[in-house]
Amino acid sequence: MKPATAAAQALGWIDEATRAVVPPLHPSSTFVRDADNGFRSGRSYTRADNPTYDQAEAVLATLENGAGAALFASGMAAATAVFLALRPGDHVVISRVMYWALRSWLLGFATDWGLRVEVVDTTDLDALEAAVRPGETTLVWIETPGNPTLAITDIAATAGIAHAAGARLAVDSTVATPVFTRPLDLGADVVMHSATKSLNGHSDVLAGALVTRAADAHWEAIKRVRVQSGGVLGTFEAWLLLRGMRTLYPRVRAAAANAMAVAQHFQGHPLVEDVLYPGLADFPGHAVAARQMQGGFGSLMSIRVKGGEQGAIAAAANVKIWKRATSLGGVESLVEHRASVEGAQSPAPPDLLRMSVGIEDAGDLIDDFEQALAASRR
Ligand SMILES: *Cc1c(COP(=O)(O)O)cnc(C)c1O
Numbered sequence: 269m270k271p272a273t274a275a276a277q278a279l280g281w282i283d284e285a286t287r288a289v290v291p292p293l294h295p296s297s298t299f300v301r302d303a304d305n306g307f308r309s310g311r312s313y314t315r316a317d318n319p320t321y322d323q324a325e326a327v328l329a330t331l332e333n334g335a336g337a338a339l340f341a342s343g344m345a346a347a348t349a350v351f352l353a354l355r356p357g358d359h360v361v362i363s364r365v366m367y368w369a370l371r372s373w374l375l376g377f378a379t380d381w382g383l384r385v386e387v388v389d390t391t392d393l394d395a396l397e398a399a400v401r402p403g404e405t406t407l408v409w410i411e412t413p414g415n416p417t418l419a420i421t422d423i424a425a426t427a428g429i430a431h432a433a434g435a436r437l438a439v440d441s442t443v444a445t446p447v448f449t450r451p452l453d454l455g456a457d458v459v460m461h462s463a464t465k466s467l468n469g470h471s472d473v474l475a476g477a478l479v480t481r482a483a484d485a486h487w488e489a490i491k492r493v494r495v496q497s498g499g500v501l502g503t504f505e506a507w508l509l510l511r512g513m514r515t516l517y518p519r520v521r522a523a524a525a526n527a528m529a530v531a532q533h534f535q536g537h538p539l540v541e542d543v544l545y546p547g548l549a550d551f552p553g554h555a556v557a558a559r560q561m562q563g564g565f566g567s568l569m570s571i572r573v574k575g576g577e578q579g580a581i582a583a584a585a586n587v588k589i590w591k592r593a594t595s596l597g598g599v600e601s602l603v604e605h606r607a608s609v610e611g612a613q614s615p616a617p618p619d620l621l622r623m624s625v626g627i628e629d630a631g632d633l634i635d636d637f638e639q640a641l642a643a644s645r646r
Contacts, residue, residue: 423455
């Protein structure tokens, strides 16, 4: 089965009792114990596990070619579990361009808790190699394409550097999606997704996921963090996420084709300073992206508008079809001025608008942003 088939059919699962092609939702928080005091069902309480998680986790493990997957209450719950499964005193290296709320948690809470966090430009392999300390660094965390500048990190090369130093590699692959990149196949140990984004795809679920290459001690520690801190996904959300993932491949492919069309149209535009999209041949990370992304470059891009912060905010003010909102990976197109969101440590230039491209008609999206740019200069 190709991944697109596995996703569309949610692994071809059929309910044995009813012959239904869609699994039931099990809202139960608790499960009956056997008379002899055992739990032959293998389940006791939903903070530990629930049958509604199983199929969505199995689909994700298949799409990422992993040994196992775990759903979380949000992308942040998933990402922080990877770090909380380490020990205070551990040295970790993270990408300079990454999801802003995770960077802020790592430099705040996690640093106070005792992690030694080093921020490095992971697009520069020499800088990465210099930052990783053999026998001391336990985890390298990268995000590629990195949000919001779309910085590309070479996953296979980073895995080589991390492993040579005895560290693991975790990849936030939210922007790439399993449709275009499979980090575990390139040497990563753990893949993280904000399933709120493309995996669910309809902007109606908050969810996170981790997929592991091996069911090893770090994975067991991550699962312990989930059970103990309780950041599990609600059963209704898990059921909706499975439904969303059935259309992952056609949705994400259509959105990526639209993103390429929008990026190509605005490249060289008189009111545009720069278009940041890994699919453009002159984008700095294009060659690496072309090697590690198969079949497309994703649905996220950024446009740097002429006229600085004011120019960018004025353009966003005039969109009609694009929606001014945070988030990405939904079927509807969103635009956001990132520097106003991310704060002082942000690598987002003040003239940058992040654009999450949806599956609308590409001509409508282009025409709307054209009129918004023109209206912003009147
Ligand atoms: C949204 C996002 C997150 C955080 O996920 P939540 O589901 O909002 O907690 C992490 N990484 C990336 C790249 C994201 O876009």
